[in-house]
Amino acid sequence: MKTGTRLVSVACDTEVMVVRSADVDLHCGGHLMVDAVGERSAAEPSSEFAGGTLLGKRYAHAGSGLQVLCVKAGQGTLSVNGVALSILESKQLPSSD
Amino acid sequence: MNLLMLLEMVAQADPDRIAVTAGDRNVTYGELLRRASELAVEIHPDxxxxxxxxxxxxEAVALLFAASMRGVPYAPINYRWTDTQINEAIGRIAPVSVLTDQNCSPRVRTGPAVRRMGRTGATTAIAVTPDQDAPGVLLFTSGTTSAPKAAVLRNRHLVPYVLDTIDFLGAGADEAILVSVPPYHIAAVSSVLTSVYSGRRMVQLASFEPDEWVRTARSERITQAMVVPTMLNRILDVIDSDGGGLPDLRHLSYGGGRMPAAVVERAMRLLPTLNLVNAYGLTETSSTITLLSxxxxxxxxxxxxxxxxxxxxSVGRALPSVEIEIRxxxxxxxxxGRSGEIFVRGDQVSGEYLSHQxxxxxxxxPTRDRGYLDGAGFLFLEGRADDVIVRGGENLSPAQIEDRLVAHPAVADAAVIGVPDLEWGERVEGFVVLDDEAVRPEALQEWVRAELRSSKVPAQIHVVDALPYNETGKVLRRELRARLAHEGALG
Structure with missing residues (x-):
């Protein structure tokens, strides 16, 4: 997955953009995410991956270094190899502009 | 990833939030995105x-995102240049579509490769695949020492900094930033990006004027602002004389030139609860690289x-994502503790011009700025490398001599330059603006000698009414040199 790639969930409205790439498969709602140009199916998020995504939050997979930014929120949970991604907090700096 | 994405996300999440206030006009994030889509249609595909x-x-803010929508860079041009300079600069980035405000409209020479944008009101969906390597912004450097160069800032230089350091829609509903630096300054560009992503209202002043700045800061209940050094002292003059303070202002950052410590101390005295931030950065580094918190x-x-x-x-310490080295x-x-040229490295550092890397x-x-780090990593600026005075093989920093001159109670402002000299190669000459006209130049020379080495004492001190500054607070040394050369020719 290249940095800047957009991926959409087939199971909910979630859309993410890859901020730091890694060679892993990203799932949402328990289903493999597809290229933004791909087709969505009507699948539902599976019950163990239905925690939802939050717009504007960055999610990280510690094992691979993958980082994605949620650009559209949905009902599914992001995961890699069955492990849910965690929210990455921004390193806030005093505003300089 | 691209710049447009930042606005799209905010417009999607909170379209009715106010993005820009200009006079009586308020533009919401939803409207800003719509206006960007309209302008994008008017940018020619070539x-x-x-x-x-x-x-x-x-409109300027909308154009930044419209350009991103089209996959081309936004290029704000310095309207204080002469018509010749403006058209030369526009010619260098052609083929180009140009948007102007009303006053500047007659100044652009159009042609086959220079088109004027109008208001057609059309909207057509444009799909450009966001490309992190695409240029997002072209900015002309201020050109205080040489001809302006067009710096290229790509999406990958600009966007990660925003994502790493700004909470999406993190600004409170009451937060408003007062923007008074001109649109062609890197601080104005970076302020748009961080303000948009945090959902902060941007209150624009068409241009800087101290009374108007203070009036607007009070009436619009401004919570934060960024100023260049020449602006801050003039703002403090207004507050000092009317005693009204700035009750809503919580956060003031300053940068864009060396700020005398005396001005900082004055700001802390007059506005004791204010959070002050000193930021140092360059056009070529996508703005801030060091911060004094x-x-x-x-x-x-x-x-x-x-x-x-x-x-x-000092200008503080390097951002966590930036490395600084003195060479x-x-x-x-x-x-x-040792002075040299400041080198910088990091994801936000472009260092790229249209002409070369x-x-x-x-x-x-290589920033071409001189300075040194103290033991704890605080960076002290000593001016442009080109301004260093080489006297008899010794490198002298104008900044140190200027600081000493300004510390004299009778001196309001000072600048020193190197002047060609048969014996020394260069000699130091100073220009001072006096608060107390009675003080003699000899007394100021003695004042410098008492603290610094005798080689740093200006051979001559010229009393002037004012120093020449550009509009973003940089002293124009080439004008001082020209003034002396002119006097020399006459004398």
Whole structure:
């Protein structure tokens, strides 16, 4: 997955953009995410991956270094190899502009 | 990823939030995105850039995102240049579509490769695949020492900094930033990006005027602002004389030139609860690379340790994502305390111009600024490398001599330059603006000698009414040199 790639969930409205790439498969709602140009199916998020995504939050997979930014929120949970991604907090700096 | 994405996300999440206030006009984030879509239609598919010529306006902000929508860079042009300079600059980035404000409209010479944008009101969906390597912004450097160069800032230089340091829609509903730096300054560009992503309202002043700045800060309940050094002292003059303070202002950052420590101390005295941030950055580094935080200011101001107290005159420490190195003429890295040229490296550092790439193979960018780091990593600026005075083989920093002159109670402002000299190669000459006309130049020379080496004492001190500054607070040394050369020719 290249940095800047957009991926959409087939199971909910979630859309993410890859901020730091890694060679892993990203799932949402328990289903493999597809290229933004791909087709969505009507699948539902599976019950163990239905925690939802939050717009504007960055999610990280510690094992691979993958980082994605949620650009559209949905009902599914992001995961890699069955492990849910965690929210990455921004390193806030005093505003300089 | 691209710049447009930042606005799209906010417009999607909170379209009715106010993005820009200009006079009586309020533009919401939803409207801003809609206006960007309209302007994008008017950018010709063959264009290499979308230029803006004019004062701060919601249109300028919309154009930045419209250009991103089209996959071309936004290029704000300095409206203070002459018509010849403006058209030369526009010609260099052609083929280009140009948007102007009303005053600047007659100044653009159109042609086959220079098109004027109008208001057609059309909207057509445009799908450009976001490309992190695409140029997002073209900015002309201020050109205080040489002809302006067009710096290229790509999406990957600009966007990660925003994502790493700003909470999406993190601004409170009451937060408003007052924007008074002109749109062609890197601080104005970076302010748009961080304000948009945090959902903060941007209140624009068409151009800077101190009374108007203070009036707007009070009436619009401004919570934060960024100013260049020349602006801050003039703002403090207004507050000092009317005693009204700035009750809503919580956060003031300053940068864009060396700020005398005396001005910082005055600001802390007049506005004691204000959080002050000093930021140092360049166009070529996508703005801020070092910060002196509010806490740094308070620790320095209350310290009895001269080394800590001196940090009030520093530009703070490097951002976590940025590396700074001081190097000598041979390119060797120098330890703390030693002066040399400032080199910088990091994801946000472009160092690229339309004409050439200025970073080395390891990604280090030579800033052409001189300075040194103290033991704790605080960076002290000493001016442009080109301004260093070489007197009898000794490198002299104008900044140190200027600081000493300004510290004299009778001196309001000072600048020193190197003047060609048969015996020394260069000699030091100073220009001072006096608060007390009675003081003699000889007394000022003695004042410098008492603190610094005799080689640093200006051979001559000229009393002037004012120093020449550009509009973003940089002293124009080439004008001072020209003035002396002119006098020399006459004399």
């Amino acid at each position: 264009d290499a850039a979308a230029a803006y010529l004019g004062e701060n306006s919601p 509010p806490e740094d200011h308070r620790i320095a101001a209350s310290s009895t340790d001269p080394a800590v107290r001196a940090r009030l005159g 000598d003429e041979t390119g060797s890295s120098l330890p703390a 200025a970073t080395d193979a390891e990604g280090w960018y």
